[in-house]
Amino acid sequence: MIIRFIVFICGAVVMSFEILGSRVLAPNFGSSVFVWGSLISVFLAGLSAGYYLGGRLADINPSSRKLGLMLMVPGILFLTFPLYNAPIADWIFVKDLGVRSSPLLASAILFLTPSVFLGIVSPYTAKLMICSLRTSGKTIGTLYALSTFGSIMGTLVTSFYLITIAGVNALIMAQGLILILSALPLFFMNLYCKTETRS
């Protein structure tokens, strides 16, 4: 149950963060197609790297505790986002690498790492649930559905509602807090499985 909840939350946070990302970039890089293109491609690059890594990591003794640790990374990055956001964006603005490279570099620095870690969650949790709870196809289907449903909710709630009630920095910090809080139970769950070690 907790695992399913976490998959949903991560799906929601990814898309919510992506929408807020457009607001983070606009003051220094505008809202041209290059900005949108950079933002979307960096998130997709992060997620695909995360899926790949997540699959590899899931083959080495996956456990709920390790999952919790991995969620702490985007959690802490989000919680401290206002500390590094402005200095990095200003620095790239001053460097002025051009209309394409500037937003692409800013997106990569600000958004790539958290989206890699959020991408890890899907394959990692799938393997964890399959090998420890001995379920299979149904589990993977449910997790994918929950993750995407989370993304839909993250998109809608952020763009229709959250943007009117709080600032972008506060919202990103709140997401960090949510990630950290929902990862906490993982440390007490003791869900794990041993994978055969290759010799």
Add this chain to the structure above:
Amino acid sequence: MIYKFLLALFCFVLFPFQGYALEPGEKLLYEKNSLYQYISVIDDTARKERYLRNQKRDYSQGGMSLTAPGKLLLEYTQMSFVSLAYLDREPKDVLFVGLGIGAMPRYFHRYYPEAHIDIVEIDADIMSAAKNYFYFKETANMKVHINDGRMFVKRTPKRYDMIFLDAYQNDDIPFHLTTVEFLREVKGKLKEDGVVAANILSSYRNKFFDSMVVTYKKVFPHLYIFAGQQSRNFIFIATAGKMKRSEESILEKARKIQTGKKFDIDLPKIASAYEYSTEYEWSSAKVLTDDFAPVNLYKYQKSDAR
């Protein structure tokens, strides 16, 4: 945002052609899905007028009379020239953020051919439409820069006597062109005692309107508001100088400019709608910042400021 992108794609697939049905007597001359918007150029054969429109038929981005293409057709474009009465000198350097059909810069260029006019427009297809259908031409003194408005303002080394803010995407101002930070950047590119004229399309009193007033007031010492009689446009005149201009002084200056320049618009009449912003300032309205600027949602929320 992927959502926005998909929505755009969806619209593109469903309505590859006209965004809406034409009225009888209207003729479609041009349409294009540009990188940023759906653009159509439409002739109203009965009224002998030509419009540039996005999806919504009740908002024209620009309009031009076919019998008198040199005149300013839309009320707000005429109103914005009241800003001249707030400047104590001949304008030498002028910036327009948002080109549209180019009616305002073209008019400005006609009466002040010596002034250097920069125009920043994000959408190259808007510029083509303005050039091909609305008699807009670049000259040695009037140049279009294809760029994001905020980027141009941040990067330009130039200082301006006047800055016109008229950047719209459909009927919304992009959020990053509404914030305190942006207005400070704009103010930073004004020469001493420079003037900003902003077109604010809004119903009177909603959260967006209230926020725009307090945001401008946060940055500029003085704000004057001219309300459209036939449209829902407001022209905000924000001045960087310390001195407050009285209604009489503005009227007198408007008359002087009118006589000197022989405008075909009635500048003194426009100036007589003078209102100082005090009546519009509601302290509980929220100042928009880069961090917090829900402009497109605020438009649908009733004002609760008193």
